[in-house]
Amino acid sequence: MDAPDYFQFFGLEARLSIDLPDLENRFYRLSRQLHPDRHAQAAPSERERSLEASAILNDAYRTLRDPVARAEYLLKQQGFEQSKQAPAELLDEVFDLNLALEELRGGDVSVRSRLEAARERFLALLQETDAGLEGLFGAYDRSPAPAALGEIRAALNRRKYISNLVQQVESELNP
Amino acid sequence: MAYSEKVLDHFANPRNVGSLDRGDQRVGTGMVGAPECGDVMKLQIQVNEETGVIEDAKFKTFGCGSAIASSSLATEWVKGKTVDEALEIRNVDIVNELSLPPVKIHCSVLAEDAIKAAIEDYRKKRSH
Numbered sequence: 001m002d003a004p005d006y007f008q009f010f011g012l013e014a015r016l017s018i019d020l021p022d023l024e025n026r027f028y029r030l031s032r033q034l035h036p037d038r039h040a041q042a043a044p045s046e047r048e049r050s051l052e053a054s055a056i057l058n059d060a061y062r063t064l065r066d067p068v069a070r071a072e073y074l075l076k077q078q079g080f081e082q083s084k085q086a087p088a089e090l091l092d093e094v095f096d097l098n099l100a101l102e103e104l105r106g107g108d109v110s111v112r113s114r115l116e117a118a119r120e121r122f123l124a125l126l127q128e129t130d131a132g133l134e135g136l137f138g139a140y141d142r143s144p145a146p147a148a149l150g151e152i153r154a155a156l157n158r159r160k161y162i163s164n165l166v167q168q169v170e171s172e173l174n175p
Numbered sequence: 176m177a178y179s180e181k182v183l184d185h186f187a188n189p190r191n192v193g194s195l196d197r198g199d200q201r202v203g204t205g206m207v208g209a210p211e212c213g214d215v216m217k218l219q220i221q222v223n224e225e226t227g228v229i230e231d232a233k234f235k236t237f238g239c240g241s242a243i244a245s246s247s248l249a250t251e252w253v254k255g256k257t258v259d260e261a262l263e264i265r266n267v268d269i270v271n272e273l274s275l276p277p278v279k280i281h282c283s284v285l286a287e288d289a290i291k292a293a294i295e296d297y298r299k300k301r302s303h
């Protein structure tokens with residue numbers, strides 16, 4: 001069975017901002033409908049179908065519940081693949097961070113404060129990007145245009161990069 | 176995943192690791208990254224302004240073994256070439272030389288992009 005459109009699966013319109021409590025209600029309702037116990041008496045083929053549908057339901061819920069995963073999903077549907085270009089303005093930061101991490105591993109503890117400063121900077125960048133994304137999501141929902149998706153694509157690339165950075169610093173500071 | 180012997184060799188004995196002076200007119204710096212894995216690569220060339228020949232090249236890569244090997248190989252290859260010749264280097268050449276598996280092709284793309292970016296940076300500097 002081909003994976004159906006996740007939005008349709010939940011009976012929703014394809015939107016980037018969605019009402020989470022509503023999504024949750026729909027999820028529980030569908031879970032109950034598809035629950036194997038309700039199909040215990042059914043023919044094997046039908047049981048199998050309900051099992052498959054439950055698996056899709058879980059994937060769909062996981063995807064739509066998270067704003068970033070949701071946007072990634074919609075972008076992919078619309079043919080916006082993840083770009084192979086890293087955000088150029090961040091590369092120097094990334095490079096310096098890696099250099100600092102290497103020095104820290106080499107035993108130079110004085111770089112700790114540099115890393116802490118870097119973490120603050122990246123977290124601030126992440127917040128900034130998220131705020132920007134929220135605005136872009138709203139704009140797209142009001143008038144869904146491909147150009148808006150291009151901007152979202154770029155912002156998501158940036159976000160991915162920054163969150164990788166945060167993770168790297170975190171795991172180094174608190175191993 | 177098993178790395179080929181050539182990759183391991185470049186990984187264990189990377190050639191031309193280091194950096195050149197960014198402020199130098201003869202130096203071009205290429206900084207590139209791969210969003211999928213977060214890896215970054217810096218590749219620098221130093222060009223003879225009379226002949227256009229790349230006289231020195233350095234790299235520093237934070238990434239997987241294939242990315243390190245690709246950039247190490249790239250610095251070896253660009254040295255002694257003119258800027259125009261260096262632009263001809265394709266990532267498939269690197270893939271073949273290092274026997275990179277399909278999942279590691281993007282690492283070689285990074286090296287090709289880094290060469291191009293370094294040359295572009297060098298040319299931009301000169302046009303000022």
Ligand code: FES
Pocket residue numbers: 209212213214238239240241242279281282285
């Ligand atoms: S896995 Fe990222 S460059 Fe190789």
